[in-house]
Structure formats: C-alpha cells, structure tokens
Amino acid sequence: MTQPILLQGGRVIDPGKDLDQAMDVLIQDGKIAAVGRGLGTPDGAIVRNMSGRIVTPGLVDLHVHLREPGNEDEETVASGARAAAAGGFTAICAMPNTDPVTDNQAAVGFIVRQSDRAGLARVHPVGAVSIGQKGERLAEFGEMVSAGAVAVSDDGKPVVSSHLMRTALEYARTFSIPVADHCEDPTLASGGVMHEGLVAARLGLKGIPAAAEEIMVARDVLLAELTGGHVHLCHMSTRGSVAIIREAKERGINVTAEVTPHHLTLTEYACEEYDTHAKMNPPLREAADVAALRGALQDGVIDCIASDHAPHAYDEKEAAFDDAPFGVVGLETAFAVAHTELVESGIFTLPELIRRMSTEPARVFRLGGGTLAAGSVADVSVFDCAAKWSVDPAAFHSKSRNTPFAGRALTGRAVLTIVAGSIVHEL
Amino acid sequence: MTANSTLGKDLTGLEHMTPEQIRLILDTAEPFKEVSERPIKKVPALRGKTIVNLFFEASTRTRISFEFAEKRLSADTVNVAATGSSVSKGETLVDTAKNLEAMRIDMVVIRHGSSGAAEFLGNRIASNVINAGDGKHEHPTQALLDLLTIRDKHGKIQGLKVCLVGDVLHSRVARSNIWGLSKLGAEVAVCGPWTLLPRGIEELGVKVFSRVEEAIEWADVLNVLRLQLERMEKGFIPSLREYYRVFGVTPERLERANREITIMHPGPMNRGVEIDSRVADGPHSVILDQVTNGVAVRMAVLYLLAGGRAELADAAKRGAGSSE
Numbered sequence A: 001m002t003q004p005i006l007l008q009g010g011r012v013i014d015p016g017k018d019l020d021q022a023m024d025v026l027i028q029d030g031k032i033a034a035v036g037r038g039l040g041t042p043d044g045a046i047v048r049n050m051s052g053r054i055v056t057p058g059l060v061d062l063h064v065h066l067r068e069p070g071n072e073d074e075e076t077v078a079s080g081a082r083a084a085a086a087g088g089f090t091a092i093c094a095m096p097n098t099d100p101v102t103d104n105q106a107a108v109g110f111i112v113r114q115s116d117r118a119g120l121a122r123v124h125p126v127g128a129v130s131i132g133q134k135g136e137r138l139a140e141f142g143e144m145v146s147a148g149a150v151a152v153s154d155d156g157k158p159v160v161s162s163h164l165m166r167t168a169l170e171y172a173r174t175f176s177i178p179v180a181d182h183c184e185d186p187t188l189a190s191g192g193v194m195h196e197g198l199v200a201a202r203l204g205l206k207g208i209p210a211a212a213e214e215i216m217v218a219r220d221v222l223l224a225e226l227t228g229g230h231v232h233l234c235h236m237s238t239r240g241s242v243a244i245i246r247e248a249k250e251r252g253i254n255v256t257a258e259v260t261p262h263h264l265t266l267t268e269y270a271c272e273e274y275d276t277h278a279k280m281n282p283p284l285r286e287a288a289d290v291a292a293l294r295g296a297l298q299d300g301v302i303d304c305i306a307s308d309h310a311p312h313a314y315d316e317k318e319a320a321f322d323d324a325p326f327g328v329v330g331l332e333t334a335f336a337v338a339h340t341e342l343v344e345s346g347i348f349t350l351p352e353l354i355r356r357m358s359t360e361p362a363r364v365f366r367l368g369g370g371t372l373a374a375g376s377v378a379d380v381s382v383f384d385c386a387a388k389w390s391v392d393p394a395a396f397h398s399k400s401r402n403t404p405f406a407g408r409a410l411t412g413r414a415v416l417t418i419v420a421g422s423i424v425h426e427l
Numbered sequence B: 001m002t003a004n005s006t007l008g009k010d011l012t013g014l015e016h017m018t019p020e021q022i023r024l025i026l027d028t029a030e031p032f033k034e035v036s037e038r039p040i041k042k043v044p045a046l047r048g049k050t051i052v053n054l055f056f057e058a059s060t061r062t063r064i065s066f067e068f069a070e071k072r073l074s075a076d077t078v079n080v081a082a083t084g085s086s087v088s089k090g091e092t093l094v095d096t097a098k099n100l101e102a103m104r105i106d107m108v109v110i111r112h113g114s115s116g117a118a119e120f121l122g123n124r125i126a127s128n129v130i131n132a133g134d135g136k137h138e139h140p141t142q143a144l145l146d147l148l149t150i151r152d153k154h155g156k157i158q159g160l161k162v163c164l165v166g167d168v169l170h171s172r173v174a175r176s177n178i179w180g181l182s183k184l185g186a187e188v189a190v191c192g193p194w195t196l197l198p199r200g201i202e203e204l205g206v207k208v209f210s211r212v213e214e215a216i217e218w219a220d221v222l223n224v225l226r227l228q229l230e231r232m233e234k235g236f237i238p239s240l241r242e243y244y245r246v247f248g249v250t251p252e253r254l255e256r257a258n259r260e261i262t263i264m265h266p267g268p269m270n271r272g273v274e275i276d277s278r279v280a281d282g283p284h285s286v287i288l289d290q291v292t293n294g295v296a297v298r299m300a301v302l303y304l305l306a307g308g309r310a311e312l313a314d315a316a317k318r319g320a321g322s323s324e
Helices: A077-086 A105-118 A141-147 A162-174 A198-203 A210-227 A239-250 A261-265 A268-274 A287-298 A334-343 A350-364 B019-035 B061-072 B089-102 B117-122 B140-154 B172-183 B212-218 B240-247 B251-257 B287-305 B312-323
Strands: A005-014 A019-028 A031-036 A046-049 A054-057 A059-064 A089-094 A122-127 A151-153 A179-181 A231-233 A255-259 A380-390 A409-419 A422-426 B050-055 B076-081 B107-112 B128-134 B161-165 B187-191 B207-209 B221-224 B262-264
Touching: A005 A350, A005 A380, A054 A350, A059 A077, A059 A334, A059 A350, A077 A089, A077 A105, A077 A122, A077 A409, A077 A422, A089 A380, A089 A409, A105 A122, A105 A141, A122 A141, A141 A162, A162 A179, A162 A210, A198 A268, A210 A231, A210 A239, A210 A255, A239 A255, A239 A287, A255 A287, A255 A350, A261 A287, A261 A334, A268 B117, A334 A350, A334 A380, A334 A409, B019 B140, B019 B172, B019 B287, B050 B061, B050 B089, B061 B076, B061 B107, B061 B128, B061 B140, B061 B287, B089 B117, B107 B117, B117 B128, B128 B140, B128 B287, B140 B172, B140 B221, B140 B262, B140 B287, B161 B172, B161 B212, B172 B187, B187 B212, B207 B212, B212 B251, B262 B287
Parallel strands: A005 A046, A005 A054, A059 A089, A089 A122, A122 A151, A151 A179, A179 A231, A231 A255, B050 B076, B050 B107, B107 B128, B161 B187, B161 B221, B187 B207, B221 B262
Antiparallel strands: A005 A019, A019 A031, A054 A380, A380 A409, A409 A422
C-alpha cells in the first residue's frame, strides 16, 4: 500500500464539480479519499503544503506518439511517460504508428506492460484502425480493447477509404470506443510541407490547403451521422473545420475534436527561415484560424487540447525543410504554453483550461480520471502558475528536442504529479 | 557608400536585399562585362580563392556561367555533381557542409532541389554561400542578370512594366524576379493558368493576368518562363498543345500590341510550347544577352562577396592586362 498523501491548502480546481476553492485533498489507497477544509492527517501520511499552488485532476493527453517499438532512440514508453509526468499529465494515449504498427492485442499488451513497468504517467494504447495502418482491412478491435486499447486510429495517416471509415465507426460502436481520424485528403495534401498561403508562396514550398483537412472532417461527420459511431477528429487546424464541427454538434452528431497547443498559438509565419521545428502535419495556419480554434475550444465545439507529441531525432530535423519529418514534441510545454497564451492573456480562466486539458479529454475517451470526486482514482496534478521559466530543450525528459518553443518565456509549471496515489514527479 | 551596400556573407535570395545592394551588384557587373570581350579573359581579383560548385540538381547553363565567372576572376574551382545520390538529401547536405568546412574553402555555389537549402548551408558554414537555385524558392543570380539585361535594353528599370509568363508556381526565377523588380521600382505582373500560380501571389504586390493577351497588352517586357514537361504529367495542364494555343507567346499575339515588347527567357526554352521560335529569335529578343550578362553578374557577386568593393571593380579591370 502506498502512503497516504495530504495536499494542504492549495487552490483546488475541479471543473467537473465547478469547484475552485482553497481546500485540502487527501489521497489514500490510490483513490481520492476526501476533498475539504481542515482534513486530519492520517498516520504515516506524506504532507505537502500547497499554499500558492493549484491542485487539479491530472491532465490527460489523448494524442501522443511514443516511438516504442521501432524508434526507441527518439522516445520510449518510459521516457514519454516521464516527460508526461513532468508536464503535469497523469494519462496519455499512445498512437499506434509504431514500427511494427500497434494493430493487434499482443502489441497493445506490450504498451500496457511497458507503461506498468515505467510506473509514471499512465500510457493508454490506441490501436490501429487497419492492419499495418494500410487502410485495407480492419484490425481486431475487440481483442485490442480487451488488451487495453482505449480507441482506434490510423493517425499519421487518414483513413482514406470512406467505406473502411464507415465500417470502423460501426464496428467500434460494439466496443464503445471512438475512431480517431487524422483528417487529410491525401491527393490534395500530396507533397505539401506547410500551410498553403502567402508564406509558402514566398518560401517556394508546396502548400497543404485548408480544404485538405476540411474535406475529411466533413466526410467523417457525415459517416458518424450515418453510422451513429463516435468519430474523434485529431489536431484540428482550420476555421473551416471548426464551422463544420459546430454545425455537426448542433445536429447532435457524435463527434469530438481536439486541438494542439501549437495550433492555438502559432501561425504559418513560424516557418520563416525554413525552421523545421515549425514543420508539422497539419501545418500551422493563419491568424484567423488560430482565433477560430481558440473560440471553438472556449465554447466546446472543440472538446480538448491534445499535444500531438511527436518526437524526432536531431538529425532528422537538421535538414532542408522539404526533407525534414513532420512533428514537434509537446508534453513538457503543453500546459505552460496554453497557460501563458490563453490564461495569462485573459482569454481563458484557469478552470476553463483545466477542463479542456483534464475533464474533457478523460470524458471523450472514457478513461476515468479527470475528476477529484471522492472515490475516484487519485490522478492529481499540482501547478505553480506563477513560476516563470524559459524552454530549454536540453532539459527535456523526452528523448527528443524538436520543439518550436525553444527559448520561449512561459509562466506556469507542474510541480507535483500523482498517479494512482503515488508521486511520479516533484519539483 | 551606404552602410547596407555590402552584401553580407551569403547571397541566398533577393527577398531580403535592399535596392542599394541590388544596384551595387548591377553597377559592379558593368566593368566585368568588358573582361569577357578581351582576347585574354582573366583578371586576378579572386586569385588564391577556392570555390566549390556544388550542384545537387542537373544544370548546364548556370553551372557553366558560374564556372566561367570564377575562372575569369582567377579563382580555383572544383565542381561537385551530387545528383543521383541514394542517400537522403538532407543528410547529404549536412555532411557535405561539414566536409567542405573542414577543407577551408572560401565560397560555395549551391544548387539544390529543396527550397531553403542555400540558407541551410549558409547558416552552417563560415564560407560564403551563393544560391544557384534552391527548389522553388529563389535563383537570385538569374534575376540579377535579368535586371541587368532590362537595364541595358531600356536604360532604366523604374516604372517599367514587366510580366512573368508561365509556370510561376514552380519557378524560383519568378520569385527572385518579383523581389528584384519590385525593389528597383518596376511594376510586376504574372500571367499563367491558375493551376500554375501560387495562392496568395497578389499579396506580394503583383498584378495577375489569366490571359496572355492581356499581359501583352500591358507589358513593356515579357519574361517567359520555361514550362517543365513534367507539369503536364502531374496534371497541372492538360496538354502542351493546349498550353501553346492558350499561353504561347507568338508573333501574332505580339503584333496586336502594336509596339515593341522586350522578350526574355531564362532558358532552356521549349520552342513551340511557351514561346514561338519566331519570337525567341526575333528582333526584340534579348535572350542571348541574358546569357552573356550572366557571366558578368556572377563575377560581380563573387567579387563583392569575397570582399571586393565597388570602386575596385574598375581597378580590377585595369589591372588585368599586366597580370596575365
């Protein structure tokens, strides 16, 4: 049995209960035992004075890429879980585009075992939609779910065949899991390396038009309507997608969506000077898209923030823009970037941000957590929202350093992360 | 001389250059033109300098033009053709940069299929880097020789109407021309099928014509871009035949303008596709003058980047007779 933990006098924010007050949180036997004022200290408890700190349900990230198996030099389940804990995440969902692809129960079980072995943030596997992510035959959802998969996705690639997507949505209903889609029309996006717009025209780089995403978003919404399945739209990047999702939700279609911290804060101009750390897919778009994404996150059209943490080796990004891979790491900067850009700037309240990074993602993938209700699992994060720090990629726990935020001055930092009642990170 | 009249370490593009820097190159090219007309075509300006011509893409005209420019300035040159390598391009570029640096060379002239490759190299080595064409980004020396040719022909650039006709989307020549011409006060337009024009092009301050007849009506100078045959294979245009019929620069179309229009082409030409032979070889074509000016402009760029000053261009010219 782990020692009880008493977090005394922090500002406790639990968006699920509209709670935002100075209180104590008592953790016992891996569960939230009580939230209240002046809680007594059980024998042998670890006691932490939380005054000036923010105590929240642990952050949940629905979208990360850990490179194990296949590219363990870039990230492993353990290093990703360590980075997550350092960033205030208690649970992360690992996308299946590993090598080999996580498309069967043995592969899913491997991720679960590596996560247990690491004993840090929980790593929930996402299984592949299709065998080998080839977009041809459905993977065995049932077996993967019984091994621990929480969703299916061919992320990294879209599910190109509308028929396969339809089948996946229908079949996934059987197991009450969402199908998470990377929305991109491959014929429109082909060869593109950044947003199709003025900056791409100047730099002489092939663009990916906003319509490449929006066509797939519209298709997925229609297929969700047809099938009644739950489609989760990954890393939304355009104002057009926001409009389609808004309308779909108004019509009651079973659709959820996520947005990354970088799409909420950066534009195509970050690609100037061919900075490969600003190369990701979907690409950084225009200021009007950023504004629409922020608005959509605020009013719940987009449900949650997800990092799309995508580690790449130094050598791979040290290349001409066309030749560098897509993707940036995000687990260790996600909260601080969102806090600095959305909360400090007065656009979001802190409880609103916690809702979008904990309560909602936990709900969307039905993960448990995301709450401080008594009896629920003790996944808790504590932040020092006054802490000012500057992003130093060399100090990352992640094995990779490919961030567009290097050197950025940020405010807010995870100082204590508790998973199942055990401290997994403390500053 | 103004503070910003030196070129800095590298020449990677015209977008971030000042009008003064561009004029300095054109003015410095003037005395170098004459060097190529001498029986002994050599001046000692870059004696003892080593230059690597690093071509990751096939090129005949640009590579030879650079090589002549280097040799006429008495530099030692090495040509590296890195085409057809199975190694991924990015890795090759990093390793190549490090190896060149280790050999203590003075300058690198690079052509590469990836936009931004010249800047990438320039940021990683101490030697001067000259962009001889990077992907679809820029081809600054081509635009400089175009500017020099226009200035020779019209006596000015300010106020002239110049239209780039054809595949602007994939053209590094077009981008460099747009920057160079705009900075020197020309009015710039582009003309081509919408499939071959970059989205957002109007925001660069250029006019857009979708019909070549309108462009001809408007322009003092037409710079006709090469239509790469693979564009048809990739579906940007339905056929070369139709391209010629809709966008070809023909004598019939030019006659309707009823005034002299200067015709340019960066080469190599597809006669009978983007340009009719009678136009290419006609009285208003300056296509071969462009080639001649290419050597002088590249001499000027090499000379200035090596630390030569504008005033010395004349001296370099005068000193040549006694040195060789």
